[in-house]
Amino acid sequence: MLTVEGLRSRYGRIEVLHGIDLDVASGEIVTVVGANGAGKTTLLKCLSGIQPVSAGSIVFRGETLTTVPAHARVRRGLAQSPEGRQIFTNLTVEENLRLGAYLFADDKVERDMQDAFAMFPILKEKRNLAAGGLSGGQQQMLAIARALMARPSCLLLDEPSMGLAPILVAQIFDVVKSLKALDVTVLLVEQNAFGALSVADRGYVMETGRITMSGPAADLIADERIRAAYLGI
């Protein structure tokens, strides 16, 4: 469904992705784990189109996306829940969700919104409040829910568990797992390697802009080197 080959990207003169190869099959949950600063966020930004690519290719459902602008990639079914708090702080929770479905004007938007509220009941409670007033964890949920409103066939998730209380982390990973039943393919980027590998089918390990290991998630969890470097075991 998504194939990345030789992807390079830079900030100014400093290259931070040195040729990434990666593929995601339809229906899979694939994770990219790696330490702080490895380049995981940069990779997702290249895929969603908000970060320029200096070499390599991105092919999504048979179409080369490398020169397609970010807003048009959403239309093709590739949506990103960005790192941090990239929500519309001045708008209400409900307006944020409605804008998530910016490309649609049919009855399904309302049903999708109800599904989002069922997934994250706290958002329903706060639907009429300005999103900037939500807690960090609630903003994170809103970012995920907003990305789902775009009806993606492939969802790019950047550190959904970051900064969340442990009970919420478990809830977020449950949500990721449940996306499989909704036919949403997931590319999940995480520092929380254990949580991510537990829900994923396959995983990649990224170190300073390169993929250093890949394989079935179960194998990676069992791997001695990964246990030592990322799982603290």
Added chain:
Amino acid sequence: MPELLQFLLSGITVGAVYALVALGFTIIYNASDVVNFAQGEFVMLGGMITFFAHAAGLPLPLAALIAIIVTAAIGVALNKLAIEPARGAPVVSLIIITIGASIFIRGATQLVFDKQLHRFPAFSGDQPILIGGATILPQSLWVIAGALAVFICLWLFFTRTLIGRAVLATANNRVAAQLVGINTNYVMTLSFAMSAAIGALAGVLVTPITLTGYDVGLALALKGFAAAMLGGMGNPKGALVGGLLLGVLEAMTAGYVSSQYKDAAAFVVILAVLFAMPQGLFGRKSTDRV
């Protein structure tokens, strides 16, 4: 008392013009946080193009329509040629670009048209209407109605339409806007077209009363800016109320103090607002968590 009523009526008329200019600021500001100081030139162009099209033999409504469309196209060109290439520059630089653009438009207008003052006929004659001992021109009623109509349309646009919310979303977080599928370049183009069209409409409505010439835009931009600051930048309700208040304040200053101090009223308002309540009367409060 007829004196007070007369000042009030002329104040509301002038205020409606300021409100129209301030409403024009609203859209571009909401889309990009840029205060477009070329907004006054759009008003000037609306009047000038209508005059020359009318003088060339076109019926007035058609001339006005052409003026609005041409001015909207000039607004789009301003965005494409001057603002979009500078994307990523600080807002202050973009504001300075709009000031440069306004000087350019003024100069080009002088060359293309002329340096004379012009007027075309009022829509419903020049016979003043008597109200309780005071009078008002029928054209003033057109101006006031125009300001109210634009206000209602804008209010509906921002609160009831998805594209209106997309404009707000673009200003709030441009990257996030792209990530939900909003074409932010298109939003900017649309904002400049709408702002310019509103400015031109103001010029069409007001020229029979105030006359127009290549250099009327600057003063209007400053007064509209004062009105928008007073009401709260970015809020259509603030633009309307701020414009009317400023107009009435000016008329009262001119009537009861001296017409020499009339223009000072606007600047006292800008200073007082900046000093006492930078958000204006209806300004949006920032809800960002840091």
